[in-house]
Amino acid sequence: MDFLFYIFSALTLLCGALVVFNPFSRNPVTSAMFLVLTIICMSGLFVLLKAFFLAAVQILVYAGAVIVLFLFVIMLLNIKEEERQRFRKFGTFLGAAAVAGLAWILVTTVTSSRAGERSLANNAGETKPLGELLFTNYVLPFEIVSLLLLVAMVGCILLSKTPDTEDTNDIEEETE
Template sequence: MEPILFVIFGAIAVGGAIMVVTRRHPMASALYLILTLFAVAALFVLRQAHFLAAIQVIVYAGAVVVLFIFVIMLINVPVHKLPVERVTGLRFLGVLAAGLLILESAVLTRRFAMPRASAVDAGSVQAVGKALFTDYLLAFEITSVLLLAAVIGAIALAKKKI
């Protein structure tokens, strides 16, 4: 069952990602980004990472993309003033390099082999929560400082007059 679902959700994720980078209007891109994020969340469920799947939907689709849509509506660039994309030599080279990157990952993962561990519950809320509040407590607490800095920085940058 897993291979079929993997192909379905993987195709949705890749198709959504391609639509994100090819749409002209950022609002269409943001909506396709939601599609990609949900497909990736489904892939997390396939790998038994239930906690991360929930966080993916709540934090990414629920907060980050909403932030994007807020900003798109806030600055509201008229369609005729959207940047016109032209194919230049440098840009073509960049796309070529990205294609090579994909090809390289295909070659590298073809012979990927790793010993399989005994089946343990590694992605459940219980397991991740226990790890976060014991072994990784310091990193988890520093994360809160990072988020605080991001909140203060975002307000300071976007405010008209401080």
């Protein structure tokens, strides 16, 4: 199974890099499609960890819903500006230097440490144990996330509402 892990993680990294740094295309749609590939490879990693639920959610929610939204936005806004922009040499150099530095730290840390001693419990990633954990140990954070979603929803409605109509509508309703 080890080689599968290496294949999937290499593919994840490669596709992830192609999302932000694609030498062949500056088209945002291409980037979004590579993001889909990244996410699919990541769900492969989850499968290797026997976290089948997370793998399925990854595909359904991210590859399915979120990326479709991305594509909608990109196509609706018709972003051409980005394509015309050239790579800035200095920026590319700085970015590459920062990435190389971080990668060096990561590689030295990972190679200097041994593999995890504790192996995962066999069924830790399946739906039932996950649900049990969510509703026992992590019930409080789980509930806070619901509050978070409420805030996000209220915020979306507020920010996309056209400002001036609101008050007049209310007054009209009153007079009626």
